Amino acid sequence: MLVDVRPELSVVVPMFNEEDVLPLFVERLRPVLDEMGVAYEVVCVDDGSADATAVLLQRYRRDWDQLRVVRLRANSGHQAAISAGLARARGDWMVTIDADLQDPPEVIAEMLETGKREHVDVIYGVRTDRSTDTRFKRTTAEGFYKVMNKLGAQGAMNAGDFRMMSRATVDAVLALPEQNRVLRLAVPTLGFPSSEVGYKREQRAAGESKYPLSKMLKLTLDSITGVSHAPLRFATWFGLAGFVIAFAVMLFAIISKLSGHSITGWASTIVIISVFGAFQLLCLGILGEYVGRMYTSLQARPTHYIAYDSLETSEANREF
Known part of the structure; x- marks a missing residue:
């Protein structure tokens, strides 16, 4: 009224x-x-x-x-x-x-x-x-x-x-x-x-x-x-960058193995795993934020x- x-x-x-x-x-x-x-x-x-x-x-x-x-x-x-x-x-x-x-x-x-x-x-x-x-x-x-x-x-x-x-x-x-x-x-x-x-x-x-x-x-x-959807694009670029780095490391490992200079030690392995793990967690977190917003919108509370x-x-x- x-x-x-x-x-x-x-x-x-x-x-x-x-x-x-x-x-x-x-x-x-x-x-x-x-x-x-x-x-x-x-x-x-x-x-x-x-x-x-x-x-x-x-x-x-x-x-x-x-x-x-x-x-x-x-x-x-x-x-x-x-x-x-x-x-x-x-x-x-x-x-x-x-x-x-x-x-x-x-x-x-x-x-x-x-x-x-x-x-x-x-x-x-x-x-x-x-x-x-x-x-x-x-x-x-x-x-x-x-x-x-x-x-x-x-x-x-x-x-x-x-x-x-x-x-x-x-x-x-x-x-x-x-x-x-x-x-x-x-x-x-x-x-x-x-x-x-x-x-x-x-x-x-x-x-x-x-x-x-x-x-x-x-x-x-x-x-x-x-x-903005920019963070989703960041996740995509992080994924591409990780793929390029992983491919380069793989080539380096193969060449080192064939030339008899194989990589020794576990430090380098741990560092690489940690870096890629961080990238993956960051990308999952960004995706999770958007999925959460979609879920909230679907609930329409x-x-x-x-x-x-x-x-x-x-x-x-x-x-x-």
């Missing part, structure tokens, strides 16, 4: 254990949206938080009619939480932003203005200044985007999940059959007209990062296997389950 006024703008915010930063986020976000002069809604997706995030959200709903709470039954991951929010948002324009205030809410107004002025479907928030990030974070992020570009991924450099999309773009993204879609790569592949808005990335306002190294590695792996939506609850109470 829909409320009386359909919002022009939906702000989708995935949240996981954000009780420390949530008050600061609301304090900065609400004035920005109120001053924009457009009908809006804020869709906060509680991704199975174990702290007081859900309680705080319900508390803020009491005097903020535009705030909407969607709670997932279990922690499903950052990308799944964003997809859940996009699927339930009702705006003509939708912007995704994290609650940690590293991406400034003040940029949302500029994004909407850019989208209307330039008649584009996607406005990427590009991190033009990452001086607040650690050297390790900057280096790995730069390497990630360079690798993605080499593999054929489109999109702006240093553009994370802070972006604004038109309703047509969101509908196209949600129609994609991928189970583990990485939105920062899936959106550019659509080829819709786009623009960029630069901003300085700030330090996290409070709390701890919800993207440790393990999750970053998983995101990278999903990105690589989701955007939902990436998330909705436990509660404050909009539906409010509408039900109104009818009653």
